[in-house]
Amino acid sequence: MTRVLRWDVLVGALLVAVFAAGSLAVPGFATTGNLSFALGDLGEIALIALAMTLLVVAAEVDLSVASVLGLSSALVGALWDAGLAIETIIPLVVLVGAVCGLVNGLLVTRLGLPSLAVTIGTLALYRGLAYVVLGDKAVAQFPPAYTALAVGDVPGTPVPYPVALFALLAVVTGVVLHATGFGRALYAIGAQEQAAFFAGIRVKRIKLLLFVLSGTVAAFAGVVFTLRYGSARADNGLGVELAVIAAVLLGGVDFDGGKGTLGGVIAGVLLIGLLRNLLMLGDVSTEIQSIVTGLLLIVSVLTPRLVSLVRPALKGTP
Numbered sequence: 001m002t003r004v005l006r007w008d009v010l011v012g013a014l015l016v017a018v019f020a021a022g023s024l025a026v027p028g029f030a031t032t033g034n035l036s037f038a039l040g041d042l043g044e045i046a047l048i049a050l051a052m053t054l055l056v057v058a059a060e061v062d063l064s065v066a067s068v069l070g071l072s073s074a075l076v077g078a079l080w081d082a083g084l085a086i087e088t089i090i091p092l093v094v095l096v097g098a099v100c101g102l103v104n105g106l107l108v109t110r111l112g113l114p115s116l117a118v119t120i121g122t123l124a125l126y127r128g129l130a131y132v133v134l135g136d137k138a139v140a141q142f143p144p145a146y147t148a149l150a151v152g153d154v155p156g157t158p159v160p161y162p163v164a165l166f167a168l169l170a171v172v173t174g175v176v177l178h179a180t181g182f183g184r185a186l187y188a189i190g191a192q193e194q195a196a197f198f199a200g201i202r203v204k205r206i207k208l209l210l211f212v213l214s215g216t217v218a219a220f221a222g223v224v225f226t227l228r229y230g231s232a233r234a235d236n237g238l239g240v241e242l243a244v245i246a247a248v249l250l251g252g253v254d255f256d257g258g259k260g261t262l263g264g265v266i267a268g269v270l271l272i273g274l275l276r277n278l279l280m281l282g283d284v285s286t287e288i289q290s291i292v293t294g295l296l297l298i299v300s301v302l303t304p305r306l307v308s309l310v311r312p313a314l315k316g317t318p
Contacts, residue, residue, distance in 0.1 A: 007252035007303075008264025015271045022278050029281060036158035040151065040228070042273035043162035044069065044221040044237070046266075048244045050166070050173045051217040053265045055115075055210045056248050057177070059190040059257025060108065062211060063119040065218040065244060067126035068100045069237035072222030074130040077139030077232025086143050090223055097219020098212050100126055105211030109204040115211075123241070130234035139232040150227035162224050174262045182206075190257025239290060246293055247272050250300035272296065 023030040048065050055062055072093045079089045100122070107118045154164050177183040188196040189203055197203050226232045251268030253260030272293070279289050 008261050008267060011251060011264055011267045011271060015267050015274070018271060018274050018278075022274060026278055026281050029278065032158045034277065034281070036153055036160060038273055038277035039158070039163045040160035041276065042269060043160060043166060043228070044225045045240060045243050045247060045272070046163065046166040046269045047169070047221045047224070048214075048218055048240070049247050049265055049269050050169055050262075051210070051214040052244050052248050053173070053251075053253055053260070053262055054177065054186060055214055056253045056255060057190050057257060057260055058186045058207060058210060059193065060115040060207060060210065061119065061245070061255070062101075062104060062115065062214040062218075063241050063245075064100065064104060064122040064126055065214060065221075066237045066240035067123045067130065068097050068215055068218035069222035069225060069240060070234055071100070071126045071130040071133070072097055072219040073226040073232045073236040074134035074234040076142075076223060076226045077137075078133050080142065080232065081139050086146055093223055094216055094219045097222070098216040100219070101212040101215020102208070104215065105208035108211065109208045127234070134232065134234045136234070140230055142227055142230060142232075147227045147230055150224055162228070170262065170266060177262055186210075187258055190254075190259070192258075239293075242290075242293055242297060243272060246297040246300060250296055255301060268300070 019030075028034055048069075052062065052065065075093045075096060076089055079092065080086065084092075104115070104119055104122055107113050107122075108115045149161050151160070153160050159167075177186065185196065185201045185206060188199065188201060189206065193203055222237065225236055229236070247268040248260075248265050249255060249268075250271065251260065251263075251265035253265060275292060275296075276289060279292065
């Protein structure tokens with residue numbers, strides 16, 4: 001019975017139920033074309049969620065990811081406008097994302113500041129830098145070969161290239177998190193940081209690496225976002241951090257750290273993607289979609305707490 005009540009299992013069951021209900025109630029929802037669009041629409045969220053999962057398991061969080069995405073988009077536009085080749089722009093932008101993550105990590109690990117406060121500050125800082133770089137203008141007309149990769153599907157499948165990349169990285173992340181000493185160290189840090197330190201785990205070094213990884217992935221997601229929409233803007237990615245956090249917490253990763261599975265997070269990402277697509281097909285406004293995301297975030301924090309209270313009572317049932 002307790003296995004059935006595992007949060008990631010419940011989220012997976014809810015995902016199946018939403019898909020079944022959407023297929024029956026919404027015309028065109030279950031078509032190959034729409035599912036391909038729905039998957040592509042959550043590509044950036046899915047990519048960022050992988051790095052965020054590792055951070056939250058270690059009891060940290062990075063709320064600046066959407067601003068790093070916006071900054072990277074602005075940089076792509078500014079550098080393309082300046083005449084640089086896209087092959088040069090992409091690694092430069094990803095490097096800037098790594099530096100953004102490094103700044104977050106140093107403030108948290110070296111100065112001992114809480115990551116929530118730090119990344120709220122850098123959320124504003126990096127978005128401001130995006131406007132300094134590009135202003136209010138938009139830059140378009142990127143190379144068709146690269147935009148095709150951002151919006152196209154893997155030949156013979158309805159799976160967009162960014163989602164295929166996510167699937168590959170998810171396998172790697174799952175192995176690292178659940179089958180290596182590094183993953184066990186993350187759970188130990190999240191469960192009890194001081195005990196992990198005395199056990200010989202390099203807590204500060206690992207957390208710094210996670211923040212750098214988060215910034216790097218967010219910057220790459222910004223490149224994908226820019227090429228997918230064919231438009232570089234400083235305001236790209238507004239609100240993405242809420243969707244990412246909601247997906248991670250909805251997937252069963254404890255905000256206090258030390259608990260959760262990557263499988264649950266993947267189910268959470270897909271569930272949010274399906275709900276967004278259903279709302280879009282129903283002509284629901286973006287404001288209502290934001291309200292739904294906020295409610296999911298609250299539910300994802302509250303419900304596991306309630307389940308943890310119910311579980312001990314069920315253990316005593318025959």
